[in-house]
Amino acid sequence: MAAAARHSTLDFLLGATADCNAILKALQPIFQEQGMTETVHNWEDHGYLVTYIKKNGSFANLRIHPHGLVLVDLQSYNDDMKGRKEVDQLLNKVEERMEELFHGNIKRVKRLPAILRGGVIDRYWPTADGRLVEYDIDKVVYDEDSPFQNIKILHSKQFGNILILSGDVNLAESDLAYTQAIMGSGKEDYTGKEVLILGGGDGGILYEIVKLKPKMVTMVEIDQMVIDGCKKHMRKTCGDVLDNLKGECYQVLIEDCIPVLKRYAKEGRMFDYVINDLTAVPISTSPEEDSTWEFLRLILDLSMKVLKQDGKYFTQGNCINLTDALTLYEEQLSRLYCPVEFSKETVCVPSYMELWVFYTIWKKQTGI
Numbered sequence: 256m257a258a259a260a261r262h263s264t265l266d267f268l269l270g271a272t273a274d275c276n277a278i279l280k281a282l283q284p285i286f287q288e289q290g291m292t293e294t295v296h297n298w299e300d301h302g303y304l305v306t307y308i309k310k311n312g313s314f315a316n317l318r319i320h321p322h323g324l325v326l327v328d329l330q331s332y333n334d335d336m337k338g339r340k341e342v343d344q345l346l347n348k349v350e351e352r353m354e355e356l357f358h359g360n361i362k363r364v365k366r367l368p369a370i371l372r373g374g375v376i377d378r379y380w381p382t383a384d385g386r387l388v389e390y391d392i393d394k395v396v397y398d399e400d401s402p403f404q405n406i407k408i409l410h411s412k413q414f415g416n417i418l419i420l421s422g423d424v425n426l427a428e429s430d431l432a433y434t435q436a437i438m439g440s441g442k443e444d445y446t447g448k449e450v451l452i453l454g455g456g457d458g459g460i461l462y463e464i465v466k467l468k469p470k471m472v473t474m475v476e477i478d479q480m481v482i483d484g485c486k487k488h489m490r491k492t493c494g495d496v497l498d499n500l501k502g503e504c505y506q507v508l509i510e511d512c513i514p515v516l517k518r519y520a521k522e523g524r525m526f527d528y529v530i531n532d533l534t535a536v537p538i539s540t541s542p543e544e545d546s547t548w549e550f551l552r553l554i555l556d557l558s559m560k561v562l563k564q565d566g567k568y569f570t571q572g573n574c575i576n577l578t579d580a581l582t583l584y585e586e587q588l589s590r591l592y593c594p595v596e597f598s599k600e601t602v603c604v605p606s607y608m609e610l611w612v613f614y615t616i617w618k619k620q621t622g623i
Contacts, residue, residue, distance in 0.1 A: 259374040261331050261338070265346045267353055268363040269323035275302045278319050281356050285348045286315060315345075325353070342369075376409070380424050382609045383535065383574035390417070390606075396488050401480035408488045414606040416488050418457050420481070423535075426457050427606035428491040434459040436602040436613040437530060437569050445469045448527040451519075451561065453512045453554065455532040456481035458493025465496055465505055472505040473526075475512040482507070516557035529558045531570035536577070536584045552587055555616075559593050564618055572612035575601050581612060594619040 279295070286293065291307035291314075305317040313331040320326075327349055331342055350364060368389065371378070378392045390411050397408035407419040415428030426433060435441060438460060445467040452460050452474040461474050476482060486497035500507040508515060512533070531554060537547040558568055572581050588595055597616045604611045 259332070260372045261342070261369050262372055263329045263331070263342050263346060263369040264365075264367050265327040265329075265349060266363075266365040267325040267361055268365075269325065269357060270360040270362050271323060273302070273319055273321055273323050273325065275319045275321060278325060278353075278356065279303055279305060279317070281352050282317060282349060285345065285352060286317075289345065291315065339369075380419070380422070382607070384576040384609065386609075388608050390414070392417075397484045399480060399484065401478050403478050406478075406480055406484050408484055411606070415491060417606055418481075418485060418489060424606060426459060426489075426492065428489060429605040430492075430607075431459075431463075432602050433571075433604045433607075433611070434463050434492075436600065436604075436611075437532060437571055438463060439528075439567065439569060439615065440600065440602075443528070443567070445528070449473075449525070450528045450530065451475070451526040451558075453516075453529070453531045453533050453558070455530070457485045457489055458482070458497040459489075460530055460532055461505060461507070462492070462494045462496040465502065469504055474505065474507045475510055475515050476507060477509070477511050479509050482509075513553065513557065516554070516561060520557060520560040524561060525563045525566070526561055527563055527566050529562050529566065529568045531558065531568065535571050536573040536580050548587070551584075552590070555587070556592055559591055559595065559618065562618065564620075566617065568616040570614050570616070572599065572614050574607075575610040575612055584614075588616065594621070 283293070286307040289307070289309060291309050294306045296304040300321070302321045303317070303319040305319075307315040307317070311332065313329070315330075316326075316328040318326040327346065329342060329345065331338055346366060353361065376392055376395055378390050379387055380390060381387055390409075391413055392409045392411050394410040395407070396410050396416055397406065399406050404421040409417050409419060411417055411427065413429070417427040418425040445464055447468070447470045450464055450469050450472040452472065454476060455461060455474050456476040456478055461472060464472050482497050485493055496502070496505070497507070500509070533554065534547065534551070537551065562568055572584060585597070588597055595616050596619050597614055599612055599614050601610050601612050
């Protein structure tokens, strides 16, 4: 297997414009000492781009901008302790030489943690609003493709096992806060109630609700492989509730929830609670162009048809920073076949590393 690439960076923001030629001359010896071959690109008004290439395939880019920004990018293929030490020593020398050259006239020096690209374990997952997060993942526990999606369960030192579906972080063993929020944050009495869970293949919601002595919980999950993976590797989340598809007060249907909702609506079957754990509010703000919005509206309408007049519908929204998408979702609520009202709360879900919005929706009371 080819070695992973380790990408290290070092940035300098100077307190004045840069003398590009002087900086290049000061830093050249550091790279030349490493036996690196130099190529210089010079633009009259745009500074220098200098590349240094080593025989082992490692290389460095030195970009000197005239306005005072100096960037060093170094990509190496030795991710052992010795290789990391060599990279750190080289960057230390660059930093020392720059400080000698500018005598404290540097506004900011920034060295980010190295990014490992092409490694066996993928530690980098974006937040919903597009920021890059590096997780402390140390093991691939489960990685399979179902007919519907890629299913990964990765182990994090602080969050436990994390379920990732088609590249989206879904739930970690640390994320009881998510499950509690999508159940109403402890404000609801589920005793003797009829509950419908849409999705929820990790078993977390089902496991917590069964403890509260409901009359019957029906969970509809399309992907048997999610259940299989989670019942083996996410037991801190689901306990033993997924070991059997039927229990005293619950049943799990391995089906597409849309035909099930249509069937229940036709039969007149009603629920005290409907919990939608299928998907977050789409990031796209063009509902007429995004089929996910169409799916979301269909689920909402069908859910209202099986929700009792005094029932409640719980669902996740998305990251609190996605204000446009959340506003658009709230606008969709005014277009359902029946008038509804809603409330929302913001919860910190540990493994998401961002604040997450949850919605409670209920049918508007039209008379006394």
